[in-house]
Amino acid sequence: MTRFDAMTPTADKTGAQTGAPRSVNRILQIFDDLCSRPTGASLATLSDSLGIPKSSLLNLLRGLLASNHLAFVDGLYQLGPEAYGLASAIIGTRRYLGVTDLARPVMRRLAEASQETAVLAVMSGDRSAAIYVEKIESPNAIRFSATVGDSRPLLWSAVGRVLLAFQVDHWLNEYMRTAKLVRHTPQTEIRRTRLRDILEEVRRNHVAVTADQGTRNVSGFAAPIFDGSGNLVAAVG
Known part of the structure; x- marks a missing residue:
């Protein structure tokens, strides 16, 4: 169970829950997973780890790439500059x-x-x-x-x-x-x-x-x- 799953006890691995919208939960799961993978992860690895279908996951990853919250390097998805900036702002505050x-x-x-x-x-x-x-x-x-x-x-x-x-x-x-x-x-x-x-x-x-x-x-x-x-x-x- 990830840290974000622990905050939403009714969530299942695919993101179905009674609280937050599924896409929000899945984005948090992506960040949580990549925090433990400094060199990044492939689409297949993320899909297997998170239990999210590749087609659904790819749409989320594309949005996060467009906003620079993720980066795509040598076939692997990594945390991007906007994600680090957000983390720094939160920690700094x-x-x-x-x-x-x-x-x-x-x-x-x-x-x-x-x-x-x-x-x-x-x-x-x-x-x-x-x-x-x-x-x-x-x-x-x-x-x-x-x-x-x-x-x-x-x-x-x-x-x-x-x-x-x-x-x-x-x-x-x-x-x-x-x-x-x-x-x-x-x-x-x-x-x-x-x-x-x-x-x-x-x-x-x-x-x-x-x-x-x-x-x-x-x-x-x-x-x-x-x-x-x-x-x-x-x-x-």
Whole structure:
């Protein structure tokens, strides 16, 4: 019995139950099964494991591929980037729940003073992006729109640069050596040496400033939040 089956005692292996729609239960079963298969599984393997007919299963898999919740590599279905992003957002929100409670009053004052949207961000579980875990939107009709769970590039967002700047040097050096540099706008900084210098400036000054880096016509300011031991917990911007 899978973890998701355990949450719906009346469900049978094919997904028939008195609670959730069959397709919802089957999607959860797919995720649950693939969590235990890091290298992925074929259509036949998933069909046998879940007891779902191949034709019905294939329709679900196609939808999950289209949304990037699954990936298809060398004939095997694997968890995709959107699935990992969702997992990171859920874990991050739960882990930093206390921080959001403490940061929320400060974020409200920041949004009121700047008349801009304030966000709280943490590093994703795989340390590939900044994830918004809280937001206070600007009162203005025209404003930066942020959604809890959204991810932002580490090198080209203010919160991302804060989260990067306070990582240990050996990890940061390796990240900077291997990071894929993508030009999001004509002004995006893609010189590795310059980006490393910028992160050192953020570490010294405890503030990051970006303009037209990840998104055209969008500027950002961010600062770190530390715990009582001086460890970075989140970035507010």
